[in-house]
Amino acid sequence: MTEQNLTIVQAVRDGLYTEMQRDDDVLVMGEDVGKNGGVFRATEGLWDEFGDNRVIDTPLAESGIIGTAVGMAAMGLKPIPEVQFSGFMYPGYDQIISHMSRFRTRTRGRYTLPMVLRAPYGGGIRAPESHSESKEMFYAHEAGLKVVIPSTPYDTKGLLISAIRDPDPVIFLEPKLIYRAFRGDVPEDDYTVPIGEAAVRREGTDVSVFTYGAMTRPTLEAAENLAEEGIDAEVIDMRTISPLDREAIVESFKKTGRAVAVHEAPKNGGLGAEITATVQEEALLYQEAPVKRVAGYDVPYPLYALEDYYLPSVARVEEGIRETVNF
């Protein structure tokens, strides 16, 4: 298999291209996805390759984009609507919650929605207001949806292809902080990475650190730094936040007895709470210390002059891990 060295955003594009080549029912739609190739260039060149009926520049209307994609998917197409920033998904929220998540259930499987809603999410790029939030739990809380967040170029393409082939609607959130931060080997052919499976990014024995998306890198950096202090942290990238790979959480926790959750989304009701509940329910007797959550604060995401204070930093993650290990 030929390999290419791609960034995450290039891997998104490659995943779209690969599936559009393979399956004529797959189409991309959204604001500026066509001639402009997407504001982050995630759809670059696709309009030239596949034309106006499969790479569709829409009017500026997220409810329209998501709602019409629901209609297309119900008719058997595989639309991949893009919302330019996750902060602009809310006009389409009614469509996501009232329809996208429920079509299968409501019709007892007569209609299904094989669609993927893509959006870049998260902070750290000195973006304007409403461009930096991490609201993935809005969608994780909604049964009937799958919510995927990759953190490497390889996973991005493989998970995106899985999402497109999945018979159910998938929300695919892309960590824009690391869209171009590094490159990784990505096969040219099609391949899949399964939805709902976490990945162990660093093996360790003292503490399990659960994270995903753009926080994976600072978490790994913290783990490496702490190795010099004699703390051996295991780092697990959840990759899918719904359905959550509870088996991976429990397995790692049984080994270490200590857990830290790291995410940029707010602490209240964040994935850390779900991870904490999982170890309580499944592995209480293995527990050696309280579970620590290193997360965004429960305040509105600040404009960028203060965003570094809001996002979990390497030092904050290290301190959280130390606190848990030294309990």
Next chain:
Amino acid sequence: MSVLQRDPQDQVRVLDEDGSVVGDVPDIDDETMVEMYRYMRLARHFDTRAVSLQRQGRMGTYPPLSGQEGAQIGSAVALAEDDWMVPSYREHGAALVRGLPLKQTLLYWMGHEKGNKMPEGANIFPPAVPIASQIPHATGAGWALKLREEADKAVMCYFGDGATSEGDFHEGLNFAGVFDTPNVFFCNNNQWAISVPRERQTASETLAEKAVAYGIDGIQVDGMDPLAVYAVTQAALDKAKNPQEDECRPTLIEAVQYRFGAHTTADDPTVYRDDEEVEKWKAKDPIPRLETFLRETGRLDDESVDAIEASVKEQVADAIDAAESEPRPDPSEMFEYAYAEMTPEVEAQYEEFQALHEKFGDEGFLRE
């Protein structure tokens, strides 16, 4: 007959591209006309400097307004002091007229919330980033004035051509029609919603004609003709505040214009539009148009133009100095303004933050 009484497909004009008079010059005193010109020059120079600050890494992403000064200044000058303005994110020129110092506009785009704290007495809502989301607020604000029997004031809402595709546009204008609120909805149709042209937003021939379906008035104006914009806005504001028996209060104004530059500094318009088109619209530049008119009518001369140019440069340079001298906000501000009183949870997180900050200092947080 009011300037508003015409088909929404007509376009109101006062000055042609060369600055010659082709319509009724509105009744504006000489001083105000020259002030309009000065504001337009100021907005243009500010815009050029802001783009270059972004390029130099001294400011974050910034949405330029060049080409749109005629619409922004012409409309904002028509507002009375106690009228209200509900802007989108590109209205730095209009906000300036309404009393928002340039320093604050810079601070906002430099990532300081303080930029959004409008000075006392400046009746401006914070700019709305999500497209069209401010339109229902403007209707609500106008409705509030009416409910409190203060409809001798009006609320002006700014938005772009792309916004007319959003549900909030429909809902905001529909409420305005139903409750007959004292509103002016000012659509800056600059032809492009990032890369998507106006023709792809709607199959309607004009945006102004959308007003018809809400039972309100719609009018199209040459948005690069500041005098025409002033005339139309003034008439719409008058009607909002003092409607005749057969008149509705709200008006949708479509100001036809062009954004000379990128959507934001993160955008590259050469990918999606031709130089030829840009040049065609640059011939309509509102600034030389008004300058020609003012010179030919004896309101401006070389000396006054030079003086304006010098004062504009100084004012922008001072604003940049002031904004760049502003220290980074204290991180405590993140926690202080979320609620009137910190909730116990926020307080606990604030304490945890303070302990970490004390232990690690800024180095524990700030990235390269």
